[in-house]
Amino acid sequence: MTGSIRRSRWRAAVTGGIVLLVAAVGVVAAVGFGGGAGGDRARAGSAPPATATVTRQTLADSETADGELGYGTTRTATSKLSGTVTALAATGSTVRRGKALYLIDNEEVVLLYGGLPAYRALAPGVEGADVAQFERNLAALGYTGFTVDDEYTGSTADAVRDWQEDLGLAETGRVEPGRVVYADREVRVESHQVDVGDLTQPGQAVLTYTGTSRVVTVELDVDDQRLAKQDAKVTVRLPDGKEVAGTISTVETIVQAGAAGADGQSGDPETKIQVTVAVTDPKALTGFDQASAYVTFTVAERRDVLTVPVAALLALAEGGYGVQVAEGDASRVVAVITGLFADGRVEVTGTAITEGMTVVVPT
The missing domain is CATH 2.40.420.20 (conserved putative lor/sdh protein from methanococcus maripaludis s2 fold)
Structure with a gap:
C-alpha cells in the first residue's frame, strides 16, 4: 500500500x-x-x-487516497504457554466465540470476545474489567449460576469448572491468561506462524488473524489526520471502476519500521494513520481478493x-x-x-x- x-x-x-x-x-x-x-x-x-x-x-x-481491499488489520495470536503445538485452526477458516484457535499439548486455546487482552489469572477474589469481560463471554456460551459483574466469585469458579470440563481441561476453577485469546468478534485465520509439532514458549507468535468482513484499508500520513473521522462517509472506487459508498469504521495510529538504508540499517520509524472503511454493499466486493482501490474523503461540503x-x-x-x-x-x-x-x-x-x-x- x-x-x-x-x-x-x-x-x-x-x-x-x-x-x-x-x-x-x-x-x-x-x-x-x-x-x-x-x-x-x-x-x-x-x-x-x-x-x-x-x-x-x-x-x-475532497481528497483521494490509495487503499487496499482485504480483511482489515492483521493481528497476531501469541502463545503464553510452553508446550507442543498439536493443532491449528485452518487458514481461511472462521473461528467464533468459544472455539479453539490452536491447541498446546492437545489442550484448547479458545477465542473469546473483548477488547482487553488476557493479562492475569482469574480466580476467586479477583476484581476488575477483565473479570466482567470474561463473565460476559461465559454467560454468552450458556453457562449460568453466577452474576455477570466485575467480581470473580465462587459461583463464577463453579461455572468455569463446567466450562473446563466441556473443553477437556483440568477443572481448577481458575482461568490462566494463556488459555484464551480476545478479539472484538469472530476472526478469520490468515496464516500460521508455527507448524503442528513445533515447540512453543511464551511470547512466540502462533498464527495471524483478521476480521471476517471485506473492507478497504487506507494508510494516511499524520498530516492528513483531518480526513480520518470515524463514521464519516466516503466513496470507494473499485478496480472495475464502479463506485460504492462506504463509512469509516475504525481509525488507528500505527508505527511502521523505517525503510532500510544502504548500510542495511532500518531508518527512523514512521507513524501512520490506518483507516478501515466498510462499504455499504459488501456484495460489491465479491470477486476481488487483495486488490487496490481508491477512497475519496470529503472533508467539507x-x-x-x-x-x-x-x-x-x-x-x-x-x-x-x-x-x-x-x-x-x-x-x-x-x-x-x-x-x-x-x-x-x-x-x-x-x-x-x-x-x-x-x-x-x-x-
Whole structure:
C-alpha cells in the first residue's frame, strides 16, 4: 500500500487565487472602480480576457487516497504457554466465540470476545474489567449460576469448572491468561506462524488473524489526520471502476519500521494513520481478493451554493473581495463574501450576485 494522496489541491487553488487577488487590485483601479463595490459602472475598453458563469452547485473539499481491499488489520495470536503445538485452526477458516484457535499439548486455546487482552489469572477474589469481560463471554456460551459483574466469585469458579470440563481441561476453577485469546468478534485465520509439532514458549507468535468482513484499508500520513473521522462517509472506487459508498469504521495510529538504508540499517520509524472503511454493499466486493482501490474523503461540503472560479476574485481597496460582473459592453464590481474553496472554485454570497451572471477571470 503506497498511502499516497491524489489531492484536489484546493489549498494550491486558494494560494493561487490570493496571488491573483493582489494583482487584481490594479485591475479594479484600471477599469475605474475606485468607488464602492455596490454598482459603479464603467465602459470596458476591450473584451474581457476570459469570463466564467456564476453557477449553483454542491462544492466539496475532497481528497483521494490509495487503499487496499482485504480483511482489515492483521493481528497476531501469541502463545503464553510452553508446550507442543498439536493443532491449528485452518487458514481461511472462521473461528467464533468459544472455539479453539490452536491447541498446546492437545489442550484448547479458545477465542473469546473483548477488547482487553488476557493479562492475569482469574480466580476467586479477583476484581476488575477483565473479570466482567470474561463473565460476559461465559454467560454468552450458556453457562449460568453466577452474576455477570466485575467480581470473580465462587459461583463464577463453579461455572468455569463446567466450562473446563466441556473443553477437556483440568477443572481448577481458575482461568490462566494463556488459555484464551480476545478479539472484538469472530476472526478469520490468515496464516500460521508455527507448524503442528513445533515447540512453543511464551511470547512466540502462533498464527495471524483478521476480521471476517471485506473492507478497504487506507494508510494516511499524520498530516492528513483531518480526513480520518470515524463514521464519516466516503466513496470507494473499485478496480472495475464502479463506485460504492462506504463509512469509516475504525481509525488507528500505527508505527511502521523505517525503510532500510544502504548500510542495511532500518531508518527512523514512521507513524501512520490506518483507516478501515466498510462499504455499504459488501456484495460489491465479491470477486476481488487483495486488490487496490481508491477512497475519496470529503472533508467539507456545501450544497446548493453559488460559486465562481477562485481566479475571478478581486481584492477591494476598502477591504474584502468582489467579482467583476460583465454586462454587455459594460462591467461593474460587486462585493461578495467567500466561503468554501475547492476544486479551483469558491463559494460566494452577496446581495448583488446571482446565478447565471458572467464574471471576468483576469489572466
